[in-house]
Amino acid sequence: MASKTNQPSFALWSGSKIFLALAVALLVVAGWGIYAYSQELIYGLSVSGMGDIGTGGGAAWGLYIVFIVYFVGISFAGITIAALIRLFNLERLRPIARMAELLTIISLVMAAMVIIIDLGQPGRGIINLLRYARPMSPFFGTFTLVISSYLFASLVYFYLDGRKDAAECAKQPGRWQWFHKMWAAGYKDTPGEQRRHRHTTWWLALFILPILVIAHSTLGLVFGLQVGRPGWFNALQAPSFVLMAAVSGIGFIIIIAAILRSVPKLRDRLPMNIFTWLGNFTWILLIGYIYVMAVEILTSTYTAHRDEVLLTQQLFTGDYAWVFWSSLGLILTSFGLLFGQFLRRRYTISLLVVSGIMLNLAAIGKRFLLIVPSQTHGTLLPYDAGSYSPTWVEYSIILGVFAIGTLAYMLFVKIFPIMEIQETGKGE
Amino acid sequence: MARYGMVIDLSRCMGCRSCVEACKIENNTGEGMFWMHVFRRESGKYPNVRWTFTPRPCQHCDNAPCVKVCPVGARFKREDGLVLTDFERCIGCRYCEVACPYGVNYFNWKNPSSNQYYDWEGNEGNDVYGAGKVQDAIGDSIPPYRNPDHEKKYGDDKRLVAGGQHYKGVVTKCTFCVQRTDKGLMPACVATCPVQTLRFGDLDDPDSEVSKLLGQKRSFRLLENLGTNPRVYYLEGAEPIHEINADLPGVTEVRR
Numbered sequence: 291m292a293s294k295t296n297q298p299s300f301a302l303w304s305g306s307k308i309f310l311a312l313a314v315a316l317l318v319v320a321g322w323g324i325y326a327y328s329q330e331l332i333y334g335l336s337v338s339g340m341g342d343i344g345t346g347g348g349a350a351w352g353l354y355i356v357f358i359v360y361f362v363g364i365s366f367a368g369i370t371i372a373a374l375i376r377l378f379n380l381e382r383l384r385p386i387a388r389m390a391e392l393l394t395i396i397s398l399v400m401a402a403m404v405i406i407i408d409l410g411q412p413g414r415g416i417i418n419l420l421r422y423a424r425p426m427s428p429f430f431g432t433f434t435l436v437i438s439s440y441l442f443a444s445l446v447y448f449y450l451d452g453r454k455d456a457a458e459c460a461k462q463p464g465r466w467q468w469f470h471k472m473w474a475a476g477y478k479d480t481p482g483e484q485r486r487h488r489h490t491t492w493w494l495a496l497f498i499l500p501i502l503v504i505a506h507s508t509l510g511l512v513f514g515l516q517v518g519r520p521g522w523f524n525a526l527q528a529p530s531f532v533l534m535a536a537v538s539g540i541g542f543i544i545i546i547a548a549i550l551r552s553v554p555k556l557r558d559r560l561p562m563n564i565f566t567w568l569g570n571f572t573w574i575l576l577i578g579y580i581y582v583m584a585v586e587i588l589t590s591t592y593t594a595h596r597d598e599v600l601l602t603q604q605l606f607t608g609d610y611a612w613v614f615w616s617s618l619g620l621i622l623t624s625f626g627l628l629f630g631q632f633l634r635r636r637y638t639i640s641l642l643v644v645s646g647i648m649l650n651l652a653a654i655g656k657r658f659l660l661i662v663p664s665q666t667h668g669t670l671l672p673y674d675a676g677s678y679s680p681t682w683v684e685y686s687i688i689l690g691v692f693a694i695g696t697l698a699y700m701l702f703v704k705i706f707p708i709m710e711i712q713e714t715g716k717g718e
Numbered sequence: 719m720a721r722y723g724m725v726i727d728l729s730r731c732m733g734c735r736s737c738v739e740a741c742k743i744e745n746n747t748g749e750g751m752f753w754m755h756v757f758r759r760e761s762g763k764y765p766n767v768r769w770t771f772t773p774r775p776c777q778h779c780d781n782a783p784c785v786k787v788c789p790v791g792a793r794f795k796r797e798d799g800l801v802l803t804d805f806e807r808c809i810g811c812r813y814c815e816v817a818c819p820y821g822v823n824y825f826n827w828k829n830p831s832s833n834q835y836y837d838w839e840g841n842e843g844n845d846v847y848g849a850g851k852v853q854d855a856i857g858d859s860i861p862p863y864r865n866p867d868h869e870k871k872y873g874d875d876k877r878l879v880a881g882g883q884h885y886k887g888v889v890t891k892c893t894f895c896v897q898r899t900d901k902g903l904m905p906a907c908v909a910t911c912p913v914q915t916l917r918f919g920d921l922d923d924p925d926s927e928v929s930k931l932l933g934q935k936r937s938f939r940l941l942e943n944l945g946t947n948p949r950v951y952y953l954e955g956a957e958p959i960h961e962i963n964a965d966l967p968g969v970t971e972v973r974r
Contacts, residue, residue: 334886335810336827344821345752350812410810410825410887418809422790429789429813517944518783518819600960670819670941671774672757672960 313700316693323690326683327407335410339681347676349665353684354408356657357691360538361401362436362509363531363653367539368394369444369498372451376495383567385559385709389550390543391448392702398441400695405437407687428515431508440505443498450491453477454484455711466705473706506532513660520597521590521664526582533579538653540572541624541646546699548643550708559709566637572645573628580625597670604667609677610659617655624648721949722799722894723921724908725928725937726773728955730915733758733771737907737916741775744895744906746865747882748833751824753892754907757958772958773916775907776801776822776892777940777948784814784823793889794877799921799949800894802879808888815889819941823891830883867897894918921949 329337341348368390374380375387409415419433456473459466477483507528513519514527544565551560590598605614624645631637666676702708733756741747741754757772778801779785784793785801792807793814803814815823826833868881873896880897882890895905899918903909908918919928928951935953942948 333832334826334828338827340827342750342821342824343815343818344823345755346750346824350815350823350825408811410812410889411808411885414807415809415811418790418792418807422792422807424789424791427787427789427813429787429811433789512813516783516787516817518817518941518946596960665816669821669960670944671821672759672958673821 309700309704313697316697316700319693320690320697323687323693326686326690329683330407330687331412337681337683339679339684341676341678343665343676344669344671344673347666347674349662349676349678351408351661351665352678353658353680353688354404355661356654357688358401358404358408359509359531359657359661360654361397361404362432362506363535363657364539364542364650365394365397365401365440365444366502366506366532366535367543368392369440369447369502370536370539371543372447373495373499373502376492377499380567382561382563386543386547386564386568388448388452388710389546389708391444391451392699392708393539393543393546394444395441395448396695396698398437398444399698400691402437402441403691403694404688405432407691428508428512431505432512435501435508436505439501440498443494443501447491447494447498449473450487450494452706453487454479455707458711459707469705503532506535518670519664520595520601520668520670521660522668524586524589526586530579530582530586533575533582534653534656536575537572537579538650540568540575541649541653544568544572544642544646545650548639548646550703551639556709562637562639565639565642569628569637569642569645570632572649573625573632576621576625576628576649580621583621597668601663601668604663604675605659608667609675610663613655613659617652617659620648620652620655624652719922720798720920721922722899722918723778723928723949723951724775724894724905725917725919725931725951725953727915727917727931727935727953728770728772729953730913731756731771731773732913733769734912736910736912737773740906740910741892744865744898745880745882745893746834746868747824747890748826748828748830751882751890753822753824753882753890755822759958770955770958772952772955773907774820774822774940775894775905775950777820777946777950778892778894780947780949781945783817783819783944783946787813787817789813796873800896800899802873802877802893802896803889803891804877804879805884805888805890806878810887810889812889819944819946823889824882825889826882826886829886833883833886865897870897872896872900 338352338354339348340350340352343350371383371390372387375383406412406415423430423433453474454477456470457477457479460470460474510528510531513522514524516522547560547564547568550556587602590602604610627641627645627648631641662678666678735756738752738754738756742752745753747753753775755774757774759770759772760767761770762768778799780795780799782793782795782801785795788794789811790807790809792804792809793801794804795801810825812823812825815825864883865881868884869878870880871877872879878884880893880895895903895907898905898909904918905916908916917928917931919926921928921932923929931953932951937951937953938957939948939951940957
């Protein structure tokens with residue numbers, strides 16, 4: 291097999307100077323993030339920009355929660371694509387299956403990291419969340435469904451899906467042979483094993499799909515069930531979380547696929563029709579999100595419920611107007627870009643990447659708008675309006691988490707084929 | 719068993735805020751923490767103006783949003799009506815704080831020793847109040863942020879619920895002075911109020927002072943329509959609300 295000799299996606303970037311330089315840069319950023327977190331451990335969360343709701347005039351949930359929601363959101367991509375391939379035989383998406391699954395796993399781990407970072411008592415949190423877990427708390431769903439089941443199911447799926455390639459790689463001596471051997475765990479690629487794997491992953495995909503919707507809804511319900519916060523108490527919260535997760539997740543996978551396509555070895559394996567499919571999927575999801583958003587805006591302005599009006603005022607013309615209008619602008623512009631390309635029936639990768647980046651920025655902005663204004667300007671009793679601006683510690687920690695995630699992704703791409711080996715073998 | 723509640727007669731309140739002060743002293747709450755807060759509102763146009771005051775302790779709701787959302791059961795409702803925080807169990811996620819419609823929760827953002835108005839360690843020399851090292855001033859007596867009563871455990875299941883200064887990274891709020899009520903004393907704010915605006919007692923006992931007051935006068939509770947079922951009743955007066963800006967399209971009427 292040709293794939294064995296030149297290893298198309300296996301030794302990606304090996305020994306390259308760019309890889310090394312990037313890894314060092316990411317390590318530095320991660321180290322800076324860890325230093326920032328040490329400050330938080332020593333001095334408490336007072337080093338963040340957060341403050342008490344009410345007389346404190348602050349937001350008790352800040353940038354950390356924004357990014358927890360964002361990271362869980364982008365995890366949408368992987369499992370959706372994997373499940374679509376498995377259940378609906380969308381074979382053309384196969385080349386991006388593994389990179390999407392890896393995105394899911396890494397982003398969920400990043401979300402879990404930020405959850406622990408956000409806690410006032412992180413050590414106690416890890417123990418007590420297991421020891422005293424209460425199903426009545428909406429957080430229960432975040433920990434059990436999102437972080438545990440979702441991550442676990444994704445890992446199992448990822449493991450099973452990669453076993454064949456691991457067995458293939460394990461045949462060749464190398465520094466990571468032990469890793470491939472461990473992953474393959476005696477897999478021989480016999481017809482019986484293949485059938486068993488196909489069956490297992492099909493059923494797993496079938497069960498993951500509802501978990502996908504429920505998990506992202508659960509995160510929406512963390513906010514949607516709170517009657518005491520204007521802007522949160524909203525039946526559309528759960529569906530809008532699912533849609534925003536989908537939009538940002540697919541947007542992110544477009545970016546990753548485009549980056550990997552820039553590697554000459556992989557160029558031919560990522561044909562344009564994959565990007566066309568992703569672009570179409572994104573604008574269809576965006577229509578759903580824009581619809582939900584329009585209904586939300588209409589509901590919060592038309593009847594002029596006192597507290598909703600005070601909040602909406604802040605979003606339209608107040609302290610948060612620039613975030614609101616720029617997020618809205620980014621969403622509408624990227625929809626225009628994608629839909630325009632669809633109408634012309636010609637997609638270009640650069641425009642797709644631009645839309646992907648814009649959608650992810652808008653996703654962060656929209657989460658910020660959901661979480662922060664409802665605390666600083668959403669008090670029902672007549673407290674003075676508050677404010678929240680993140681400090682360097684919060685920015686550094688988020689950047690550090692991003693760096694750790696990117697580094698993990700890069701290392702994985704380096705030691706394991708990011709696309710299925712067998713397929714090229716057949717193709718060539 | 720007694721089911722405690724508070725009755726606040728707004729027609730008596732003159733806004734002296736000695737309840738706020740008493741609360742801070744009794745519970746040693748940190749900088750910027752107001753377990754008891756008094757809303758002040760000016761109404762009318764000069765020269766016909768009027769000030770109204772609304773004290774706001776924790777409402778100790780029977781259907782408390784904070785208790786519902788706590789992922790570890792650190793925020794709990796006691797049989798006698800008190801909503802308390804177990805400081806040994808709280809993980810500091812602050813979900814109770816964002817869930818509370820009344821804004822009564824305060825998080826211990828800092829270490830207890832640097833959370834005070836005066837720095838106990840005195841590292842910074844003279845602070846803005848010109849106090850310098852607190853330790854120098856009071857010698858080796860009990861540090862200002864420690865009250866032995868706060869370190870005891872209360873209730874049948876013996877949980878660490880009193881005071882607000884034990885750990886950094888936990889959420890605190892008004893406890894109805896559990897360290898006092900368990901001894902049969904009134905909460906500090908009630909005991910201090912010079913004009914008996916605040917009353918505390920057993921709402922289940924028809925002969926208690928609070929029950930009698932509720933029978934005599936018109937009463938309301940804060941944000942009653944949210945269904946939180948607070949155990950703090952207000953007599954006379956009106957609910958404090960946000961002033962609304964009439965500039966926004968859709969707003970045709972300015973309330974109050």
